[in-house]
Amino acid sequence: MLPTVEEALKELETAGQMNPGPWVKHSMNTGLAARNIAENVPGMDAQKAYIVGLLHDIGRRFGVTDIPTHVYDGYRYCMEKGWDEAARICMTHSYLLMSDEFNYEPKTEAEQAIKAYIAGCEADDYDRLIQLCDSLAVDYGFVILEKRFVDVTRRYGIMEGYIKGWEVAFAIKENFESRMGCSIYDVLPDIGRTTLLTPKPWKPTGIEGALKHWGLNAPRIGEQFNKDSGRLIYKITTASGDYLLKGLPDSTPEDTVAGNVKAHLFLGNGHGMAPKLYPAKSGEYYVKDSGHWFYLMEFIDGRQMEETPEDEYKLGQATRKMHALQGYSEPSPMTQSKDRYYTWFRGKEFVKEFDAILDALPDFSKLDQCFVHTDIGPHNAMIRTDGDVVFIDLDDSGIGSRYLDLGWPFIMQFVDFNDETEEMTYRFDLAKSFLRGYYGSDGISREEYDLVFQGAVQMHISYMQAYGPYAVDSLWKILRFGMDQRQMLWNMIHEDETL
Ligand SMILES: [Fe+2]
Secondary structure, X not given: OOOOHHHHHHHHHHHHXXXXXXXXXXXXXXXHHHHHHHHOOOOOOHHHHHHHHHHOOHHXXXXXXXXXXXXXXXXXXXXXXXXXXXHHHHHHOOOOOHHHHOOOOOOOHHHHHHHHHHHOOOXXXXXXXXXXXXXXXXXXXXXXXXXXXXXXXXXXXXXXXXXXXXXXXXXXXXXXXXXXXXXXXXXXXXXXXXXXXXXXXXXXXXXXXXXXXXXXXXXXXXXXXXXXXXXXXXXXXXXXXXXXXEEEEOOOOHHHHHHHHHHHHHHHHHOOOOOOEEOOOOOOOOEEEOOEEEEEEEOOOEEEOOOOHHHHXXXXXXXXXXXXXXXXXXXXXXXXXXXXXXXOOOOOOOHHHHHHHXXXXXXXXXXXXXXXXXXXXXXXXXXXXXXXXXXXXXXXXEEEEHHHHHHHHHHHOOEEEOOOOOOEEEOHHHHHHHHHXXXXXXXXXXXXXXHHHHHHHHHHHHOOOOOOHHHHHHHHHHHHHHHHOHHHHHHHHHHHOOO
């Protein structure tokens, strides 16, 4: 089953509105190439070739994703519509080597599904035709295979198996040409001109447009970070220095963005403990453009912090300094109340014990409040080349509980859990260093120590639903194990005498 040509064109138009990009024109050209070639191959259905060519990348309607994801999304979308012939092409078009592409055990659901599908699939003329046309069609027209292969390799680097794929593409080309009685290039309009063009590679969602708001001096868009996070994070280089451009989807409430900006202005611009923000030409620190909220930040020259006693010590010192800052009033969006946890895990065997643990926790909103980060750890901190610690990812920063902020790593981070053996160890070395950095020579009183550990328990509990139902039992074990280390760590910091 297939849609009509009109339906397929309409699908592509809608998809292009959902996820704009050069892929839409590429899909149109893939369809045209497939139609023109099939018209000249005896026995092939040119209309079918056109339609499956138009729809081969339809999985991109859901956003900027990787190869297996767009393949599998496209397959499922077409199957839901009942277009099984188009669904098949979605699955096969990226895999010229067919089942030989999968000489490994895939990890993601998408790849496992594709592997299973292709294992039961013998490539037919339409699979082969779209694999070929996918390589001939670009957004600005048609190009010869040799050129396209160099373009793709320049963009993504050379990967194992590429050259085997090239060989298959040339074999497909020769096969069709012998049946057409002419070159495939004879039926691709204007290829002689377009194959000589080399437009600049496309960048997603108006990064260039967004940058115009800041009036930087000849900015160049560099490396993209955290590609899978749903956020756009790009390094921007200029003659006068480097920046980081961050874009959050505009489905994010403006309050959240404004809160984040305030925290950066306070901790970064005000105190040098987070990346600074730069105002746009309008004077605002964030702008809305091309479906995103953008802000421009300082690019931190330095390194990510690591789980070592040395870095934990510095992190403890920096946390102390941050907690002592005055003059901020926005509350952190993180909940301090334990109430909602009383509705969790009602069917679990450990629920009584869990409730007893909750009962023993204080109301943190009545205890020390200060500027908090809510997720302090080496993963959210960098160290500048001059040695200063910088906190990143201020999404939940604001006024909150000092003990919850301090408690976060004591179970979540310092319990090492081996997923295979389920064995647990406690990183006393890291815990001691962090405390020593935070409390310095003053030391920590027993009362305060117990509050930090209670903070650790509540923070751990707040994450117990975050990794899905299968992780709950492991997280419960980690909680119990972490709580059991409380006295041991206390004894150790006193033997140490450095604290
Ligand atoms: Fe494609």
